[in-house]
Structure formats: structure tokens, C-alpha cells
Amino acid sequence: MHCQAIVFGDQPEQLMDSLIQKSGTMPADVSVPLEVEDTGGRSGWHTVNDDHRQLGEPPAFGYGSWVHCVWPTAFLRDHLGPHALLSDEALSRLEVPRNHVHKREGQWWAQVPRFFRTVGVRWSTVYASSRWQGHSSNDAGDGATVSSLDLEYNLATHDPNLIVGPTGPVFYQDPDAQGHNVAQRRFEATLPLMELPANTPVTLVNWHDKEPQLYVSHGSRWNAPSPEPCTCFDSDYDRPYRRSSGFDYWSDPGPAAWGAG
Amino acid sequence: MSLTAWLIGDDTESILDDLTASGGHPRAQIWIPLESTTHTSSPQLRRYRSAWAHRTIDGEQWVDFALPADTILETIGAQALAHPKALTYGKALSSDVQTRDGALMAKVPRYFSTLATQWTLEQVGQDPLITRSGRETTCTTVGELDLKSSFRKGRGEPDLVIDHRGPRLLRRDKGRYYNVSGWKEPSRVMTEIRQLPPATPIRCAWCAD
Numbered sequence: 001m002h003c004q005a006i007v008f009g010d011q012p013e014q015l016m017d018s019l020i021q022k023s024g025t026m027p028a029d030v031s032v033p034l035e036v037e038d039t040g041g042r043s044g045w046h047t048v049n050d051d052h053r054q055l056g057e058p059p060a061f062g063y064g065s066w067v068h069c070v071w072p073t074a075f076l077r078d079h080l081g082p083h084a085l086l087s088d089e090a091l092s093r094l095e096v097p098r099n100h101v102h103k104r105e106g107q108w109w110a111q112v113p114r115f116f117r118t119v120g121v122r123w124s125t126v127y128a129s130s131r132w133q134g135h136s137s138n139d140a141g142d143g144a145t146v147s148s149l150d151l152e153y154n155l156a157t158h159d160p161n162l163i164v165g166p167t168g169p170v171f172y173q174d175p176d177a178q179g180h181n182v183a184q185r186r187f188e189a190t191l192p193l194m195e196l197p198a199n200t201p202v203t204l205v206n207w208h209d210k211e212p213q214l215y216v217s218h219g220s221r222w223n224a225p226s227p228e229p230c231t232c233f234d235s236d237y238d239r240p241y242r243r244s245s246g247f248d249y250w251s252d253p254g255p256a257a258w259g260a261g
Numbered sequence: 262m263s264l265t266a267w268l269i270g271d272d273t274e275s276i277l278d279d280l281t282a283s284g285g286h287p288r289a290q291i292w293i294p295l296e297s298t299t300h301t302s303s304p305q306l307r308r309y310r311s312a313w314a315h316r317t318i319d320g321e322q323w324v325d326f327a328l329p330a331d332t333i334l335e336t337i338g339a340q341a342l343a344h345p346k347a348l349t350y351g352k353a354l355s356s357d358v359q360t361r362d363g364a365l366m367a368k369v370p371r372y373f374s375t376l377a378t379q380w381t382l383e384q385v386g387q388d389p390l391i392t393r394s395g396r397e398t399t400c401t402t403v404g405e406l407d408l409k410s411s412f413r414k415g416r417g418e419p420d421l422v423i424d425h426r427g428p429r430l431l432r433r434d435k436g437r438y439y440n441v442s443g444w445k446e447p448s449r450v451m452t453e454i455r456q457l458p459p460a461t462p463i464r465c466a467w468c469a470d
Contacts (some may be wrong), residue, residue, distance in 0.1 A: 034306075041314030042296070045328050047306065051444075054347055067306070068348055070327045072314035089352070090316035090325040101306060108306060160375045 001175040003120070004158045005205040008193045009148070009166030010204040016123045018114035019169065020161070020207065026118065028100050028111035032079060034069065035108060041072035045110075047098065055095045065098040069110050076116060083168025084088070084116040086149035088214065090117065115168055118163075121209035155187060158204065161191045175209050263386050264376060264468040265286035266421035267404070270456065270461055273423045277466060280342065280428060281419075282375035289357040289368035295324070296365050297332040309348070313365075334375050339442040339452050340427030342374040347370060349373065349441075361443070373441070374426060375422065377468035386467040388417045402458025414447055421468070422450055 007015060018027050036043045046068045048054075053066055073092045076084055086092045100111040163171040164188060171189035173179045266277060279288060298310040300415045313326035327348040345351035357368040382399060389397045391410040412418055415436075422438060424428050429438040430444060437444045454463075 042312055044310040044312030044327055044348065045306075046309040046346075047303070048347050052345065052347045054344060070312040070348065072312070074314070090314035090323070091312055091327060092346075093327070098306075103304070103306075 001207060001209050003161040003175050003207050004126075005123070005162035005164060005207055006154065006158070006160050006190070007164040007203045007205055008196060008200055009164075010201050011166070012125065012164070012201075012205065016165050016205060017208070017235055019118055019164070020120050020123050021118045022122070024063075024121070026096060026100070027113040028096075029114035030080060030112055031074070032105075032110040032112055033071075033107055034101065034110050036071065036075055040074060043067045043069070043071040043075070044234055048095070051151065053095055055093065067098055067101050067110065068095045069093065069112075080114075081168070083165075083170070085119070085169060086116055106241045118176075119172060120207045120209045121207055121211050126204040126206055137182065144204075145198060146194055146200045146202060147197050147201050149194075150196055151190060152187070154204075155183070155190065160186070162205075162207065163193070164203040165193050166196065263470075264420040265386055265388050265417075266380070266423060266466045266468055267390075267419045268464045268466055269422065269424040270301055271449050273425070276372070276423050276428060277380050277468070279371040280374070280376045281380055281468070282370070282378055286354065286384065287352065287375045288370045289353065290371045291337055291369055292361065292366045293328065293336045293373075294324055294332060294367050294407075295328070295358070297329060297368050299331075303438060304395070305434040324355055324358045325350070325408050326367060327351075328373075332405075334359075337369075337371070337373050337441070339440065340372060341441040342376075342430055343426050344374045345439060345441055345443045364425045376430070378470050380466050380468040381409055382464060383464050384465070384467070387470075388465075390423060390463065390465050400462070400464045402459060402460040403457045404416060406463055408451055412447070414450055414451070415446050418447055421463075422454075424453075 009015065020026070034043060034045060046064050048068050049065055054068060057104070070091050071089075073086050073090055076086055076092050092112075094112055094117060096110050102109055102111070136168055136260055157217060159171045162169060170193065171186045173182050173186070179185075179210075198261045268274065279290070294311075295313050296311055299307040301307055306332050309329040309331070309444055311326065311328050311340065313324055316323050317326060319353055327350050328343075329348055330346050333349060337343075340431045347461065351367075351369055351373060353367040353369060355457050360367055384399050389411075390401055391397055391407045392405050393407050395407070420431050421429075427440065429440050429450065431438050431447075435444070437446055438457070439445070439449055
């Protein structure tokens, strides 16, 4: 599905790259200990081959084995911070390629995306959109800032599934799911970002949750009908390879309350 | 979510009952260990380790868990409705989680998973059975069933097929049925139905959350 995002801050590339599996490669930005345990719960995993994977969205391509990892959501919230895209359940899960799991100083660690999960497979900046407007009714596509952004107009016009602040996502709505009270929750999540410095850049972004061939129905009535191909998948789509991440979370093993299991 | 289930043979309603969590509360029927892992002296990553965590919803205290297929297979048996060679998720009220003989255990439904909160034999969904005479029905026999038309292979197969061996659930993204012991192709499921005695009753049920 073709979706849109509004990204606040001067590093939209780094933030979006951490939310997207470019070329089917899952970002490996942050290390999370695989064995944690306290009185509130414990983590677990199961090594699986490609045939036994359970989480397919967005698809990550790879060969050989995967590790289906499960952590108590409370632990991940402490370890990854408030921007992590975690489950509402007590356990949050992620399947990572086996080569993203390493033993370091006697402890197994899994490398996961900076915000725990990814939401799509491609993204690109929208330039010179006539529908991306600021308060002065000028085209804000090239150089919108917090001070020039007409927030309510742009939320209503672009209906973004994703709002990203300078340090990470503040709102995400799964394109395949019916959200509850989406417009109100999105507005409330975005409003604090309008308190950022007036010259903070704001970028409109296109993103896709699946590669185009995965929209094709398998002949089942349960699958959504295949939409028209989107121009975002044209050959001039920008930057096919993900930049290396500049984030270093390796030195943060998480709160001491969570001991090795 | 709505599921279409086929009940094949006599006394299969009780199986559907055990797959139903009335009021959202799974039945507490069988004790299963919550803390299992593969033991190895190898420096390699162990194949699995179970996970669990507490949570509170609407004033009720629950334990959510993820258990490996080996543990479910050993405790419940091959008829358990769980992912083969992977983790399967479940939940139990905290009152159904106890330390027994030094091991943390949870009391789970007879087939480990539940799929719905209610079910009915009245046609409330689509894709009923079709007889050899072309009539739509919710109840017939294997001998009278137009299996190919009823199964709607690739278009609307039954989500759940229940016979005396227990339930198998269709995973639509893989196009195959499964229980904890493994995967089964729809064509194999159809062949097994075709080989049953003609007088075997077959009914269609609809399950809902």
C-alpha cells in the first residue's frame, strides 16, 4: 500500500532508513540481550527455518535459519526507549536472521532495528508537492519548517500512517488494520512536535508497506485486490541501498533490573 | 474474525467446544510447563526457550506465554493446535498459573489454542457444503458431499477441519493446514475425507470472536 509519513527534524533519511527494510534487509541497529528474566517475565526464542517463520510483514529475505525472538514488552520499552514500535500485548516478537544473533561476553544478543520493527520496504521524499502547504499558502514541499507548516491541513490532506519526530516515530497505524480514532490520536501525537524550534525542517515522505508483487492476490478471497502499480516503484526510485547506521546502542545493555536469564 | 469449520464424524462438537474461549477465557484443562528450553553443552545457540510475561487487563491478571512445539507435543500430544517447529502463543489467567513440583505451570485448553469465543451450526457465514445434487447445506454425509465444490480449493477452503484426530487449521499465507505435528497440503486433506466411509456425517460450523 502506498502510504505517507511526515518527518520532523533534519535527519529524515536516518530515521526512515531505520523504519524500512531496503532491498529486503532488516536493519540491525540495536543489540538486545536474548536471555532476560525477572519476576515479571522472561524472554525466549525458537530457531526456525524459512518454512516455519510466523511473521511475514514486511518480508525479510534470507537463507537458512531465523530466530523468532520474544521479549516482555516492558523490558523492550526500557531497553529501546519510548519510540520503539512494540506490541500492546505483554510479549513483543520479532524474527531476525540467524546471523543477527551473536554471543558476546557469554551473553547472546540479537540485533534488531532501531525502533524494534520495520514498517515498510521503500520510501522516498516528496519534493515540490502542490498539496504540501504551509500557512502562507506557498508550496512548502521544498523547505517546510515547523513555523510554516499548516499541521491540520496536511494531516487531513495526506492522511499519513506514520509521524516521525526528531528522535523517532510518535505515531504509526498499520495500513492493513482498522485503527480506532486514528485522526484524533495522530493529531494528539503530532501536536507536541509543533513546539520544536521554528526552523525545524518538516518532510513529506512516501513509503510502501510491501513490494508490489506481494499485493498480487493468491486467488483467495481473503487477500486484498491488487491495486494499480505505484510510480514509487519506478526505476528512478531513490537510493536502493541502505546507508550504514550511525547509531550505537551496543554499549547500553538495558536496565539492571533485567538480569541475564 | 469469522472462521468456517468442517466437523467430520460423530462427536466432534466437543472438539469445537474445546477450541472456544467463551467470554474470552480459554478453558483451563491441561497443565503445561511454562519454562522449557533445550539443554545442551554446545556453545551454539540453543534451539528454543519459552517466554512468558504478566499483564493486567480490565482488572484481570493474565500470563501471556510463548511455548515451543516440542513442549506442546510432549504435554498435549500430536492433536494440539500449535505451530510445528516454532513457538505458539497463549494466555492463562494468573489463577491458572502455579508452581507445581518446583516447575512453573499453566493450565491451558485441551488443544492448547482457542480460535473463537462462540460457534454455531446455523449458517451465519459464507461457503456452506454443497451436495452432489448441487444443493447448499450445512449437514450431509461424505458419500453425498460434492467435495471438490464444497472445498473451494484456492478460493475459500474451510479454515478449520476437525475429525476424530483433532483439529487442523489453515494458514492462508502458506495455503496449508497444520497442527503441532506438521503441515498438510489441502489436497491431502481432501484425499483423507474422500477415503472415509460414505455414511460419515459432515457438518459445517461458523466460529466468531
